[in-house]
Amino acid sequence: MEMSSRAEIDEGGSNNKGSMWDLDQKLDQSMDEEAGRLRNMYREKKFSALLLLRLAFQSLGVVYGDLGTSPLYVFYNTFPDGTDDPEDVIGALSLIIYSLTLVPLLKYVFIVCRANDNGQGGTFALYSLLCRHAKVKTIPNQHRTDEELTTYNRSTFHEQSFAAKTKQWLERHVSRRNALLILVLIGTCMMIGDGILTPAISVLSAARGIKLDHPNFSNDVVIVVAVVILVGLFSMQHYGTDRVSCLFAPIVLLWFLFIGGIGMFNIWKYDRSVLKAFSPVYMYRYLKSRGKTGWTSLGGVLLSITGTEALFADLSHFPVAAIQIAFTAVVFPCLLLAYSGQAAYLMKHTDHVVDAFYRSIPESIYWPVFIVATAAAVVASQATISATFSIIKQAHSHGCFPRVKVVHTSKNFLGQIYVPDINWILMVLCICVTAGFKNQSQIGNAYGTAVVIVMLVTTLLMVLIMILVWRCHWILVLVFTALSLAVECTYFSAILFKIGQGGWVPLVIAAAFLLVMYIWHYGTVKRYEFEMHSKVSMAWIVGLGPSLGLVRVPGIGLVYTELASGVPHIFSHFITNLPAIHSVVVFVCVKYLPVYTVPEEERFLVKRIGPQNFHMFRCVARYGYKDLHKKDEDFENKLFDNLFLFVRLESMMEGCSDSDEYSFYGQQTEQSRDALLQNNGNTTSSAVDLTISSVDSILPAKSPLHANSTVQSSGQGSSQMEADEVELLNSCRDAGVVHIMGNAIVRARRDSRIHKKIAVDYMYAFLRKICRENSVIFNVPHESLLNVGQILYV
Numbered sequence: 004m005e006m007s008s009r010a011e012i013d014e015g016g017s018n019n020k021g022s023m024w025d026l027d028q029k030l031d032q033s034m035d036e037e038a039g040r041l042r043n044m045y046r047e048k049k050f051s052a053l054l055l056l057r058l059a060f061q062s063l064g065v066v067y068g069d070l071g072t073s074p075l076y077v078f079y080n081t082f083p084d085g086t087d088d089p090e091d092v093i094g095a096l097s098l099i100i101y102s103l104t105l106v107p108l109l110k111y112v113f114i115v116c117r118a119n120d121n122g123q124g125g126t127f128a129l130y131s132l133l134c135r136h137a138k139v140k141t142i143p144n145q146h147r148t149d150e151e152l153t154t155y156n157r158s159t160f161h162e163q164s165f166a167a168k169t170k171q172w173l174e175r176h177v178s179r180r181n182a183l184l185i186l187v188l189i190g191t192c193m194m195i196g197d198g199i200l201t202p203a204i205s206v207l208s209a210a211r212g213i214k215l216d217h218p219n220f221s222n223d224v225v226i227v228v229a230v231v232i233l234v235g236l237f238s239m240q241h242y243g244t245d246r247v248s249c250l251f252a253p254i255v256l257l258w259f260l261f262i263g264g265i266g267m268f269n270i271w272k273y274d275r276s277v278l279k280a281f282s283p284v285y286m287y288r289y290l291k292s293r294g295k296t297g298w299t300s301l302g303g304v305l306l307s308i309t310g311t312e313a314l315f316a317d318l319s320h321f322p323v324a325a326i327q328i329a330f331t332a333v334v335f336p337c338l339l340l341a342y343s344g345q346a347a348y349l350m351k352h353t354d355h356v357v358d359a360f361y362r363s364i365p366e367s368i369y370w371p372v373f374i375v376a377t378a379a380a381v382v383a384s385q386a387t388i389s390a391t392f393s394i395i396k397q398a399h400s401h402g403c404f405p406r407v408k409v410v411h412t413s414k415n416f417l418g419q420i421y422v423p424d425i426n427w428i429l430m431v432l433c434i435c436v437t438a439g440f441k442n443q444s445q446i447g448n449a450y451g452t453a454v455v456i457v458m459l460v461t462t463l464l465m466v467l468i469m470i471l472v473w474r475c476h477w478i479l480v481l482v483f484t485a486l487s488l489a490v491e492c493t494y495f496s497a498i499l500f501k502i503g504q505g506g507w508v509p510l511v512i513a514a515a516f517l518l519v520m521y522i523w524h525y526g527t528v529k530r531y532e533f534e535m536h537s538k539v540s541m542a543w544i545v546g547l548g549p550s551l552g553l554v555r556v557p558g559i560g561l562v563y564t565e566l567a568s569g570v571p572h573i574f575s576h577f578i579t580n581l582p583a584i585h586s587v588v589v590f591v592c593v594k595y596l597p598v599y600t601v602p603e604e605e606r607f608l609v610k611r612i613g614p615q616n617f618h619m620f621r622c623v624a625r626y627g628y629k630d631l632h633k634k635d636e637d638f639e640n641k642l643f644d645n646l647f648l649f650v651r652l653e654s655m656m657e658g659c660s661d662s663d664e665y666s667f668y669g670q671q672t673e674q675s676r677d678a679l680l681q682n683n684g685n686t687t688s689s690a691v692d693l694t695i696s697s698v699d700s701i702l703p704a705k706s707p708l709h710a711n712s713t714v715q716s717s718g719q720g721s722s723q724m725e726a727d728e729v730e731l732l733n734s735c736r737d738a739g740v741v742h743i744m745g746n747a748i749v750r751a752r753r754d755s756r757i758h759k760k761i762a763v764d765y766m767y768a769f770l771r772k773i774c775r776e777n778s779v780i781f782n783v784p785h786e787s788l789l790n791v792g793q794i795l796y797v
Contacts, residue, residue: 064251069310081303094289124318190460243412266344445505
């Protein structure tokens with residue numbers, strides 16, 4: 004730019020001096036602007052770095068509490084019968100070091116955490132990613148407009164690619180989709196078991212410090228103290244963690260500094276030769292010298308990486324970079340120092356393996372460390388319990404868990420929820436495990452079983468993620484799968500030897516939850532299939548005329564249905580048994596999609612059903628698995644705002660319909676939308692699907708030219724019809740709104756097999772009886788509720 008400007012001045016031949024002065028001023032000004040821009044960029048980078056460090060600090064309290072409290076019980080569970088050979092301690096330490104390196108560091112922090120669904124982690128987040136990239140969802144309620152959501156990210160495949168072939172293989176048979184769902188449910192149920200066992204082993208291990216300082220205390224006293232702490236922990240869940248979460252990160256950071264500092268002190272004081280455990284040779288020597296005993300002791304070594312699966316499940320509130328910084332800068336080095344310090348102490352005191360952690364603490368700081376250890380155990384338990392609540396909510400959103408009460412515990416963070424029913428179930432089971440076993444080693448065996456199965460499920464799901472979502476080369480997929488399964492199957496084989504020593508507990512718990520979740524999902528799918536096959540014919544609706552063969556009384560009837568298209572069977576049951584129907588009928592469908600959230604402005608889709616004088620509409624409210632259907636009147640207000648907006652937009656687009664579901668969703672321009680809002684004084688900012696489908700409408704198909712001419716010739720008539728319909732909607736809303744819900748009883752057909760009759764007639768019926776009703780979930784006032792009973796034979 005400078006060269007071209009000077010050339011122009013030289014060519015001009017006049018006012019060279021003034022022009023040069025102006026040029027210098029412009030150059031100085033541009034240089035100042037560039038310097039200012041660079042300073043702003045530096046400040047933004049500095050601010051981003053500081054924000055990232057702050058988030059990394061906060062992630063310690065939420066993500067790493069479980070992993071950080073593992074040093075309380077690892078060496079005891081590795082050597083439950085004690086050891087008298089210092090070389091065994093070196094070998095066990097070597098196994099712990101490489102387990103921490105391979106699984107939490109390399110696999111989870113740097114690979115699995117990248118497979119998050121817009122920041123959401125856990126088995127159902129991986130399943131949602133797969134549902135968006137392949138048609139593997141077992142409930143067939145997908146619609147093409149769902150793919151237009153801004154949060155509905157997906158990749159396209161080349162037809163001959165390995166990813167496309169894998170996608171076709173998954174979609175080809177229903178059994179494969181069901182197998183994938185069962186795999187996800189197994190991982191989810193094991194995570195629920197983790198939510199029971201983590202508080203039990205963490206709190207019990209921390210409480211053992213009392214017995215060490217007071218040897219005359221019996222083991223029952225330790226159990227009573229642990230049970231009291233657990234009861235207090237679960238009783239405080241309804242307050243939420245928003246008020247005290249600011250203390251979590253400082254507590255866990257202080258804990259890591261304590262165990263890291265004590266580890267360094269013990270290495271310096273007792274035996275520095277433990278550092279040779281960083282050589283993998285000592286792993287081989289350990290397993291070779293101890294034989295089967297050494298192999299089964301891997302179940303104790305496995306506990307050093309417990310909390311890794313919770314690390315991925317608790318990912319939602321922090322970016323991956325913050326998780327990686329916190330682990331590599333604080334968690335990983337402090338854990339290595341802690342385990343090395345305990346090993347150095349055990350080299351000189353092999354008979355102290357039962358209480359290795361507390362005995363290795365210098366006497367002058369024993370009680371401060373005990374207090375921080377107890378607080379860290381509570382924080383670790385809290386993080387796992389909160390993750391369990393989120394998992395239950397995700398399972399319900401995918402139609403895999405009965406309807407339960409979900410309470411918001413924070414006005415600032417939507418993800419912080421409380422599920423009362425699950426909370427008390429977890430508390431009872433946790434107390435039973437703690438008081439029933441009375442043995443930290445058996446609880447550790449149970450804990451290890453749950454953890455390794457969750458890791459195996461995550462590995463199998465990651466294989467599909469790498470193929471379908473990341474589209475990695477098959478060699479990379481093979482390398483990742485081989486390394487992961489080699490490590491995890493080794494631990495799994497060691498855990499099999501301890502099934503009878505407590506390892507059966509998570510299997511029983513997971514089997515019970517798996518049965519409940521699969522039966523509920525099976526009943527939900529069968530009920531949805533019945534609704535799909537029993538939809539009312541539009542020809543029959545049209546044949547009834549605008550009055551639908553009944554008296555149309557003032558008011559609006561909201562008919563709740565699970566169908567996102569067509570007229571549900573409940574409506575025909577309603578109009579054949581009652582003499583009147585409301586002047587305006589709106590079919591409301593609340594649908595959960597395989598996305599983490601649906602933006603508020605894209606929440607509602609509105610369609611018209613039948614001719615305009617029928618005054619029948621459909622409204623589909625879409626939610627993600629992290630969204631919560633709040634108990635307030637705002638939902639009904641937003642529904643009507645979108646209904647009014649639809650009527651006004653429809654008058655502008657009238658005539659533009661065809662038989663292939665022509666949709667204006669997401670296609671209206673901002674100018675037309677702003678003009679409409681200015682003309683009508685409406686401030687609603689929701690996306691409306693102006694769809695007139697072949698199923699929901701009998702309007703004749705028209706070509707674009709015919710449509711344009713129709714709009715021009717009937718503009719004034721359309722405006723009048725719009726005004727009349729808006730006036731009708733307002734008057735009907737003032738007359739009253741009635742919520743019509745189906746109270747269906749699901750029964751298996753008489754020719755069904757015995758296992759189906761047991762599942763549907765007894766188990767599914769029992770779950771529907773004890774779960775919350777839809778009217779409570781939607782906060783429908785009792786005085787405006789109308790239940791329509793019917794029996795569905797599936």
